[in-house]
Amino acid sequence: MIKLNEIHKVYTQGKVGFHALKDINLFFKKDETIAILGPSGCGKTTLLNILGGLDTPTTGDMVIDSKLTTNFTESEWDYFRNHRIGFVFQQYNLIEHLPIxxxxAISVKLSGVSHKDSHKRAIELLTKVGLKDHLQKLPNQLSGGERQRVAIARALINNPDIILADEPTGALDKKTGNEVMDLIKEVGKDKLVIIVTHNKKVANKYATRIIELEDGRVKSDTSPKDEKVKIILKREKNRKKLKFKEAIRLAYYNIKGKKWRTFLVSLGLSVGIVGLILIDALFNSIRTGLEQQTAVIQNNPDIYIMADDESTTIDLALTAIENTNYFKEVFFAPRQDFQIVKNITKDSNLLSNVGTNVIGTPQSTEIKSVFTNILGDGRLPNSDNEFALPLDTAKKLINSNIYLSNDEIWELLKNNIYLIHTDFEYSVAYIPSIETNCIYTSMWDGDTNNLPLEYNETELGTITENLNALSPYRSTPIVVGDKNVFCGDYSEIYWEIDYDTPVGEGTEFKLVGIFDNKLFKEALFSEDTINSIGSKNSYIYPSSEETNPIDEFYRYRAFLKNDNVSNKTDIMRSLEERGYIVRENVDFGLDLFSGITNLFIYILQFIFSSITLIAVVTGSLMLLLILYIGVVERRREIGLIRSMGGSRSDVRLIYTGETTLIGLIAGFLSILISLVLVVILNIYIYNNYQELVLRYLPFVDPKKVLSINYAKLIYAIIGSILLAIVSGLIPSIIAGKKKPIEALRNE
Structure with a gap:
């Protein structure tokens, strides 16, 4: 069965050599129990290691079942150790963090057997050796004899042809030693059993053949045999490999036994990943805000439609545009600057262009009759600390990117309290946006030269400061004072608020109603109303000066229905075919600005992420160091796995399984820590830096300056796993390269 032919083994250290085995010629047959005797250092264990494939001879040949091992590949040695050999070591060589x-089961798992089948075999053998009640115990919870029984069960699980036992009773008392030898004799009845021992009594009692070594040579053999063998050159089939899920299971038991080390390593690895998540959360919030602003503008249902002013009246044009059924609202929107006129009469051709924006307490029955269409449960103002708004102005108070119904707008705004500060000369009824051209005055004397037509920092700086401090709607503040006020932009006319009683500093005003602009305009310019208020108030109307070809057209502002926004291009083309001039209400530099801004954001994110990568690299190096220390600590375990037929790739796979679990833990830790930090940091930023955020990042929600993209969290887990695996590559390669005999010789 096994033939050794002129085996020599020389160990070298530098230029010095030690001849451990000299000219060994032996033949072993099946069904023998052979004891190899001899003093310490005579070569007994070296011979056993060569027979088991853990070591190779310096010269000479070993033939196993007619197969010459001299040219065995590493894979063939792995197959031989796994399927043909069962080792019983003197020091048991059990893996301390695994249940028995x-x-x-680990030996049979290395040959690709499933967890269920391998456990079934293991339980049968442990029952056979009397350890049925100790299946889940760790090796350090067993006595020496029980440990050796586990080692015997492990040696038998692959049903090998050869059992090699190295001093199996050396660490046991006499009684336990005899029990172990009885067990070996029983389980080895139909196998070749080779026992290395220094105890002649044990050899005489249990062996059918005794070979004695001295100084590396065979001194005596009680039953020498020699047969000619025919060499078969056919290669052994490659065995199946350890399954990855079993490698993960083995890794789990290892990290389970080192909980705190695993936690700290995972925490160290997660620190850098947390930094990357937080950086991404910050820039995600900025990017999302910009994208939403861009999307709102690009998908804006708002378009301008120009119609020839000679071909139709404004009212007919409005009706014609509305009848296309594309739009939910259409308004007349003059393009020109404003002038001020007094004493408008019912015959004025300017009346059709007039709108309104704010009303206080109506001063006459005629005016009260105008406001007949108040939304929802709203009403007209009844006192000087109340006011009402037209619908289009109310919409400007809603900083929303989604379409809201009229009733929803009212529900959001009704009974809102506006704290009004009047500690300045100018009092403004309504400012749509500080960037737009508005009219501010408290010195009205009929001369338009006294009327500022655009924002003046010197005169109105105090107003801006007070508005920023007191108004809940910074982009659309409402300020009411005791002076006459006019304010307008390019598309709307604002009606004067006239209070009889001066308003004190810090007065609160309540919004009590929202009314329909169109119905108001129709009623406002009825004969009775004009006769009543036309001589009392001043209005703003479009100037006809400095016209250009496009000014020959009236301009209308139309808002597409929600279902039509996606078809805006087709609708615009259809309107053009009908003779209209159509323009989108967008900034044509928006795409360029958006592109440059996004590029700038990505560059900043790259810079910050690169800095944070230092922490990631540090964590990776720490993991690499810990795993390398683990290789040193677990040399005997690595040697044991190789002695049972585990290949280099199996050892690497076990280490990869461990790094995968560490990376997974680090990934979940980084997500958990990031989620907690985002909540804490958002609260802190909102409470301490809300004003700065609103000033410099107006498109970012100050309550969510850090906004995690939850879909990307899976990348954090995948990234941490890959990072851990890469960090463990070098230690796993080093571990895989360990030769079985070298690893077993080292603690």
Whole structure:
């Protein structure tokens, strides 16, 4: 069965050599129990290691079942150790962090057997050796004899042809030693059993053949045999490999036994990943805000439609545009600057262009009759600390990117309290946006030269400061004072608020109603109303000066229905075919601005992420160091796995399984820490830096300056796993390269 032919083994250290085995010629047959005797250092263990494939001779040949091992590949040696050999070591060589059932099953798992089948075999063998009640115990919870029984069960699980036992009773008392030898004799009845021992009594009692060594040579053989063998050159089939899920299971038991080390390593690895998540959360919030602003503008249902002013009246044009059924609202929107006129009469051709924006307490029955269409449960103002708004102005108070119904607008705004500060000369009824051209005056004397037509920092700086401090709607503040006020932009006319009683500093005003602009305009310019208020108030109307060809057209502002926004291009083309001039209400530099801004954001994110990567690299190096220390600590375990037929790739796979679990833990830790930090940091930023955020990042929600993209969190887990695996590559390669005999010789 096994033939050794002129085996020599020389160990070298530098230029010095030690001849451990000299000219060994032996033949072993099946069904023999052979004891190899001899003093310490005579070569007994070296011979056993060569027979088991853990070591190779310096010269000479070994033939196993007619196969010459001299030219065995590493894969063939792995197959031989896994399927043909069962080792019983003097020091047991059990893996301390595995339950004994896993210690026994690991050998068969290395040959690709499933967890269920391997456990079934392991339980049967442990029951056979009397350890049925100790399956889940760790090796350090067993006595020496029980440990050796586990080692015997492990040696038998692959049903090998050869059992090699190295001093199996050396660490046991006499009684336990005899029990172990009885067990070996029983389980080895139909196998070749080779026992290395220094105890002649044990050899005489249990062996059918005794070979004695001295100084590396065979001194005596009680039953020498020699047969000619025919060499078969056919290669052994490659065995199946360890399954990855079993590698993960083995890794789990290892990290389970080192909980705190695993936690700290995972925490160190997660620190850098947390930094990357927080940086991405910050720039995600900025990017999302910009994208939403861009999307709102690009998908704006708002378009301008120009119609020839000679071909139709404004009212007919409005009706014609509305009848296309594309739009939910259409308004007349003059393009020109404003002038001020007094004493408008019912015959004025300017009346059709007039709108309104704010009303206080109506001063006459005629005016009260105008406001007949108040939304929802709203009403007209009844006192000087109340006011009402037209619908289009109310919409400007809603900083929303989604379409809201009229009733929803009212529900959001009704009974809102506006704290009005009047500690300045100018009092403004309504400012749509500080960037737009508005009219501010408290010195009205009929001369338009006294009327500022655009924002003046010197005169109105105090107003802006007070508005920023007191108004809940910074972009659309409402300020009411005791002076006459006019304010307008390019598309709307604002009606004067006239209070009889001066308003004190810090007065609160309540919004009590929202009314329909169109119905108001129709009623406002009825004969009775004009006769009543036309001589009392001043209005703003479009100037006809400095016209250009496009000014020959009236301009209308139309808002597409929600379902039509996606078809805006087709609708615009259809309107052009009908003779209209159509323009989108967008900034044509928006795309360029958006592109440059996004590029700038990505560059900043790259810079910050690059800095944070230092922490990631540091964590990776720490993991690499810990795993390398683990290789040194677990040399005997690595040697044991190789002695049971585990290949280099199996050892690497076990380490990869461990790094995968560490990376997974680090990934979940980084997500958990990031989620907690985002909540804490958002609260802190909102409470301490809300004003700065609103000033410099107006498109970012100050309550959510950090906004995690939850879909990207899976990348954090995948990234941490890959990072851990890469960090463990070098230690796993080093571990895989360990030769079985070298690893077993080292603690």
């Amino acid at each position: 059932v896993e210690n026994v």
